[in-house]
Amino acid sequence: MTQSQNTDFFQMVYQVVRLIPEGRVTSYGAIAKYLGAARSARMVGWAMNASHAQTPEVPAHRVVNRLGMLSGKAHFHPPERMEKLLASEGVIVVDDQIQNFKEKFWDPEEELGLD
DNA sequence: ATGCTGACGTCGC
DNA sequence: CGCGACGCCAGCA
8 A cells, every 4th residue: 555545546446357367257346345445336337437448458347236237238349248258258147147146256355365 | 617427335214 | 125315436518
């Protein structure tokens, strides 16, 4: 935390999202919570908005709402790209809903460690 | 400069 | 147990 803590929030989100292993998914709130902004889940999604501009392509398709629903699917290029990527990684999506979401869920706090 | 919206989530009633 | 309102912060009208 020696660094700033302003707009770096976005960078933090990208960082965590990039750590998501293939075939796994996480939720905006999980990331936000891990960053210490559980009430700022919206910002996580907003960060995803700019994620496409990031050099290391951020796997935003691995980030969904806590319901396992492809809420941001409509924001992809094209929208079907999201489930296509997920399906390519072994994540089954039906009706914009991830199957076995709880099983595919990847919690940064649990995988990366609380700290 | 002010206000509303937005890829969500939690708290309240 | 179901629905409503609020909070978070940044971008855009």
